[in-house]
Amino acid sequence: MGAQDETNFSAFLQKFEKALSLLKSYCDKPKSSFSENISFLLDKSLDHLKKLDSDDVCDLHLVDPTHAALMHSQGVKVFFNEVLKISKIHSIHPSIMTFAVNLMLQLTNNEVKFNLMYSESQNIFTKIQQLMETTIVENNEFKQSIMSFCLGLAKFPAGLKWLLTSGALLFIVDSLSDRTIFIRKKAEEIINLVLPLVDDVQRETIFTKLVEPILKAGNRLENHQIESDKLKPDKSAGILLALNTETVLFTIVSTAENEKLLTQSASLLAAIYAKCALENEKEHCSWETKAVSLIQLLLRRGFLRVSLRVISHSLFAWSQLEISGSFVKQLVRFMVIPILVDTDEVADHFPCYKTICQFWEDLDDSSTKSISSVLTTMLRSNSELNELTSVSLVALDKSITKLGKDLALKITRSGLFLLGCLKVPEAKRMTLMSFTPQLAINLIKSLCLYIDLYNIRWWETYETICLPLIFTKLVAYNASRNIQVTCAGLKGIKFCIQQSIHPDQVLLLNNSPESSLNEIASILHQCTVSVHWEVRDSAMEVVLEMAQLSAARYPPFQHLLINSHLLEAALSAFNDTESYVRATAIGVVAAATPVPLLWEHLSTHSNASVINSCYAVLQQDSEALARRAAAKALTLITQSGHFPSDLDRNVLYRYMSSAALSDLDWEVKLQALDFWRCIIDETLTQQGMLDGAFPEVTFSKEKQKIVRLDTKEIRSRLQTALSELGSCGCLYVLLQLVDDCDAPVREKSIRLLHHLRDVLANYQALDLHVWQSSLSPQVKTTTFTSHESLAMEHESVSKNSDLVIDEILSVTDACLVAGILADKDPKLRPDPAPVSSVDAKEFVNKINMMDIEMMLTSTSMSSDLHVVDFDSLLDDLEDCVHTDTSRPRPDCY
Numbered sequence: 001m002g003a004q005d006e007t008n009f010s011a012f013l014q015k016f017e018k019a020l021s022l023l024k025s026y027c028d029k030p031k032s033s034f035s036e037n038i039s040f041l042l043d044k045s046l047d048h049l050k051k052l053d054s055d056d057v058c059d060l061h062l063v064d065p066t067h068a069a070l071m072h073s074q075g076v077k078v079f080f081n082e083v084l085k086i087s088k089i090h091s092i093h094p095s096i097m098t099f100a101v102n103l104m105l106q107l108t109n110n111e112v113k114f115n116l117m118y119s120e121s122q123n124i125f126t127k128i129q130q131l132m133e134t135t136i137v138e139n140n141e142f143k144q145s146i147m148s149f150c151l152g153l154a155k156f157p158a159g160l161k162w163l164l165t166s167g168a169l170l171f172i173v174d175s176l177s178d179r180t181i182f183i184r185k186k187a188e189e190i191i192n193l194v195l196p197l198v199d200d201v202q203r204e205t206i207f208t209k210l211v212e213p214i215l216k217a218g219n220r221l222e223n224h225q226i227e228s229d230k231l232k233p234d235k236s237a238g239i240l241l242a243l244n245t246e247t248v249l250f251t252i253v254s255t256a257e258n259e260k261l262l263t264q265s266a267s268l269l270a271a272i273y274a275k276c277a278l279e280n281e282k283e284h285c286s287w288e289t290k291a292v293s294l295i296q297l298l299l300r301r302g303f304l305r306v307s308l309r310v311i312s313h314s315l316f317a318w319s320q321l322e323i324s325g326s327f328v329k330q331l332v333r334f335m336v337i338p339i340l341v342d343t344d345e346v347a348d349h350f351p352c353y354k355t356i357c358q359f360w361e362d363l364d365d366s367s368t369k370s371i372s373s374v375l376t377t378m379l380r381s382n383s384e385l386n387e388l389t390s391v392s393l394v395a396l397d398k399s400i401t402k403l404g405k406d407l408a409l410k411i412t413r414s415g416l417f418l419l420g421c422l423k424v425p426e427a428k429r430m431t432l433m434s435f436t437p438q439l440a441i442n443l444i445k446s447l448c449l450y451i452d453l454y455n456i457r458w459w460e461t462y463e464t465i466c467l468p469l470i471f472t473k474l475v476a477y478n479a480s481r482n483i484q485v486t487c488a489g490l491k492g493i494k495f496c497i498q499q500s501i502h503p504d505q506v507l508l509l510n511n512s513p514e515s516s517l518n519e520i521a522s523i524l525h526q527c528t529v530s531v532h533w534e535v536r537d538s539a540m541e542v543v544l545e546m547a548q549l550s551a552a553r554y555p556p557f558q559h560l561l562i563n564s565h566l567l568e569a570a571l572s573a574f575n576d577t578e579s580y581v582r583a584t585a586i587g588v589v590a591a592a593t594p595v596p597l598l599w600e601h602l603s604t605h606s607n608a609s610v611i612n613s614c615y616a617v618l619q620q621d622s623e624a625l626a627r628r629a630a631a632k633a634l635t636l637i638t639q640s641g642h643f644p645s646d647l648d649r650n651v652l653y654r655y656m657s658s659a660a661l662s663d664l665d666w667e668v669k670l671q672a673l674d675f676w677r678c679i680i681d682e683t684l685t686q687q688g689m690l691d692g693a694f695p696e697v698t699f700s701k702e703k704q705k706i707v708r709l710d711t712k713e714i715r716s717r718l719q720t721a722l723s724e725l726g727s728c729g730c731l732y733v734l735l736q737l738v739d740d741c742d743a744p745v746r747e748k749s750i751r752l753l754h755h756l757r758d759v760l761a762n763y764q765a766l767d768l769h770v771w772q773s774s775l776s777p778q779v780k781t782t783t784f785t786s787h788e789s790l791a792m793e794h795e796s797v798s799k800n801s802d803l804v805i806d807e808i809l810s811v812t813d814a815c816l817v818a819g820i821l822a823d824k825d826p827k828l829r830p831d832p833a834p835v836s837s838v839d840a841k842e843f844v845n846k847i848n849m850m851d852i853e854m855m856l857t858s859t860s861m862s863s864d865l866h867v868v869d870f871d872s873l874l875d876d877l878e879d880c881v882h883t884d885t886s887r888p889r890p891d892c893y
Contacts, residue, residue, distance in 0.1 A: 012066055016049070017075035023096050024082050046099070049106050063113050071107055071117050077124075080104070084127040086134055094139045101128065101145040108149075111156040118162075125162065132171040140180055147175060147186035154193040163190070164197065245272060253297060262298070262306045267313040270294060274317035281323050288327045291318070292367050295334075299374050307375075308388055311335060312395030319402035332407055333363045334375060335396055338389040339414050341379045342428045346420040350463055356413050386432050386439040389418070393442045397449055408454040409461055415447045416463040416470075423473035440474065441488040448495045468496040469516045476523050483532045490527065490538035493520055494545050521564035528569040533578035540584040543570060547591035550598065558597045567592065571606050574613050579623030586617065586629035593636040603642075611637060611647065615655050619832065624665030631659055631671035639678045650728070650834065657729040658832030666742035673737070673748045676730050680752065683724050684759070687717040694763070714763045722756075722840035731838040735846060738855065747859045754852045766848055768841060 049066075063071075070076050083100045104124070108114040118125060128149070137143045150172055153159025163169055172194075175187035249272075252265040273291045277284035291314055298307040315331040318324050340357060347353040364372050379385055396403075396411060403411070421427040422440050430436060450456065451464065458464045475489035520542075527539035543566045550557035561567050566588075573585030589610060592598035602610050614637075617630040634656065637643055643652065660672035688698040694709050694717075707713065725731050734756075737749035760766050 010069070013069045013073065016070065017073060020075055020079040023099070024079050026093065026096065046102055046106065049103070063116060067107060067113060068116065071113075071120050077121055080121065080124045080127070084124060084131060086130060094136065094142050097131075097136065098139075098142045098145045101142070101149050104128065105145075105149045105152050108159070109152050111158050114153065114156065114158050114162075118158075125166070129166045129168055132168060137171075140183075143175075143178075143183055144180075144186070147172075147183055147190075151186050151190050154190045160194065160197060163194065169194065253294065259303065259306055262303060263309050266294060266298060266306065266310045270310055270314040271317045274314065274321065277318075277324065278321055284321070284323055288318075288324065289367065291327075292371070295371055299371065299378070304375075304378050304382075305384075305388060305391065308335075308338070308391045308395075312391065312398070315395055316399045319399045328403070329363050329407065330365070330368045332396070332403065332411070333360050333368070334371060335392045336360055336411065336414050337372060337375045338379055338385065338392045339418050341376065341385060341389075343417040343421050345424070345427055346417050349420060349466075350413075350417060352413065352463070353417060356410060356417070359410060360414075383432065386429065386436050390439050390442045393439075393446045397446055400449060400453060405454045405456075408450050409456060412447060412450045412456055413461055413463055415443055415450075416461075416467065419443055419447065419470050419474075420466070423470045423477070425477060437478075437482045437485045440478075440485045444471070444474075444488045444492045448492060451499060452495070468493060468520060471496065472516065472520050472523050475527065479523075479527060479530065479535065483534050486527070486530075486532075486535050487538040490524075490535070490542055493524075494542045497542070497545050497549065517560060518564075521560055521566060525564055525566060525569060528566070528573065533576070533581055536573070536576065537578065537581045537584055540570065540573060540581060540588065544584055544588045544591055547588050547595075547598065551591075551595050558595060561592075561598065562601050567598065567602055568605060571602070571610070571613070574617065579621070579625045582617065582621070582623070582626040583629040586614065586626065586633050589614075590629065590633040590636045593633065593640050593642060599640070599642050611643070611652075615651070618655055618659055624663075624668055627659070627663065627665065627668045628671050631656070631668055631675065635671065635675040635678055638675065638682075653728045653730075654832045654834050657733050657835045660733045661736055661835070662832070666745050669737070669740070669742065669745045670748055673733075673745070673752065676733055677752060679728065679730055680725060680756065683721045687721045689759075692759075711763060715765050718760060718763060718765050719840055722843060726838040726840050726843060729835040729837070731840075731843050732835045735838065735843070738850075743859055747856065750852060750855050750859060753847055753850070754856065757847050757852060760844065760847075766844060768845060768848075 049070075080100060083096055104117075108117050128146070131137065132146060137146065150163060150168060153163055163172070172187050172190050175183050176191065178184050178187070246269065249265050249269040253262060253269060256262050256265065270291055273287045273294070277287040295307055295311060295314070298310060311331055311334045315328065315335060318331060319328050321328075337360075340360070344353075361372075379388065382388065393415075400408070418429065419440075421429045422436075422443070424430065429439075447467070456464065471489045471492040475486050475493070478485040478489065524539050524542055527535050528543070530536050530539070543561070546554075546557045546561055546566070550561065570585045570588035573581050576582045576585065589602065592602060606613075611634070614630045614633050617626050618634070621627050621630070634652065638652070643649065656672050656675045660669050660676065663669055663672070688694055688709060694714050697706050697708050709717075722731070734749050734753050737745055738753070740746050740749070757766070
């Protein structure tokens, strides 16, 4: 609620001052229950003030009247003075102090506001600076608010001046080493804004703090210091060089023995060289030479892993520069060397192997040839070759978007050579024991990433034709050895099917029994019965992909799924012990539903009815994931017109009503509402509606003639449609769910009611006088009667709650579990009972009384993000301050 919502801003100011007064009075009661809700409530009170900036002030150099009034307010000044103080008598709640600093940020977030606030309350700024020197900053929440306040000031000259003269700069520099990444990043941003304005002494202090962990740590360097982003050269290269950065870091690289220390220092130095080249393009060659010298120094010292990581960082930094295309190619060449080492075993299978190797060798010039030679020598026969290759793969993935398609093709081909080695158990690479599984996983991921990003097709790189077969061999070899590699291989097979990499998927499947997909299907079937659920689920995901593509894109997949018995495997997985596998298997059936050939096969070759199996999952499964899939499958079966005529639809309606009304998972309810939306569309279509409207004429099957649809006839058909929807339970479900506890469910049910009301309104059918008595003879009603419905409602009336509680408390724990211990068979949930029918005329009367637009508005508004009533917030604050354990908690808005 902004000031524009008030008759004048003084009313808003009065309420805000009352809130501050309540907070101040709480300072003496830090142990009350207010502490449980304070952070949430304070954030909400600030939301009102923040909204003024977005709604009322377009020019950042202006101050809206409410902010100005707050700055002049004596109540605000008293609040700041009482809260932002160092007290030894009592401890002020950190959340209130945090709120005070955040409020100061709102009142000083541009230069005009800052100058006004500083002139009004200079002592408050002094208090904040003094708090930076106390132990209160050990509270992470408060420290983050202080850093946000300083960052806000650093964005305009007057605020920067205060930071430099107040002593706050020392606190910010110390925060560069904070363990919390958000605080470190804010400190970095502030330092970057401050550096151009500080003098030489201050620069030296800042730089010393930046490199202090590196200079002092040695072998004790901690991970959080190594991985910190604070050493990135975010400021200009000129400033960094003026601080003697290059000399300090080069000394560390020349002498340090700790690999982590070396990696961080050398990577920073490599990034500085790239940044210098970016800022001075004319001298980029000299910076390239320095980057090469850095790599040579690391190799001479024998740090192979560090060298590869520094090359990786250099590639990422230099690939951002358009002027360094040839140097980037050389860095890529270094990264490809670990991939190509010991891959000559596949040369006979890939005719272009020698050509690709020659391409990479041709990139070496006089300055980089020695690096290539040393790297190759050090990597060949290295026991950690596979692990080091993973370093290269990660580096190539990191720079993928900047390399261009030509290099991407060459990298993809090189990776395929290595993947070809990994499919052979006796290959050199497979005999190395260092992280071979992880190498296979990284390689599969990288190849799929490059092929997908650059849209590489088989006619551009013929080697990709072998990719599905290689994945299949990897899966077959690792199916009983390594779960992760098997799952990665199955994901690779799924990727190949999605991308249409090799031509036999479309052209040869019908005519070639030797097609690689036949072998893939065989391996998939084996994986669907693996002892590892991850493998079963990954295999089922591939089957799901085939079923989805078989509808239109790859019709031959239909015969493949049938002949390889993969559909039967999916049906069997309905009873799998793992919910993910069950859900994916049900998804296969759902995907097969729109395909007549697959549905016929499912219907005739399954031991149990597919529909009954879905019923069982929907009603009995303990996991919402599987129940959602079952609800979706039943929806598609109904929508596709495959529901058998000999099955009672009332059973389907009972299960879907129960899912919508009684399921404990809101996403299951949403899926059930999708089913009822389909029933609404189907019912209206049966009455002659086409594309959301009734045509002027239609053909009547009953009268065997063309019927003109005038207003009277349309109203009659709408009444028939509503009567059918009322008798099957649809209208009852929609009316019940408008009060559901889950907002998405409420919203969806209200939208469906809105849709029905619009249809009725379009044909002036909301007037109750045009409605006849409901449930005309031509309407098929459900098998249950209104007396049965009343009886069920009577039986469902619960006992008095006090009696129920007394009964529970009177039973011993042993008696409570006796039935469970005596009966080993699990208790199944009973079949759902039918819901009450709804009279069509009564339904129209109810939706006429609903303000559906207002209901939609209130439902769509997130209760966690919007506070529409400041008075309600004040009541909650007052309840919290003057509280005992019997007082109500703050509402959740």
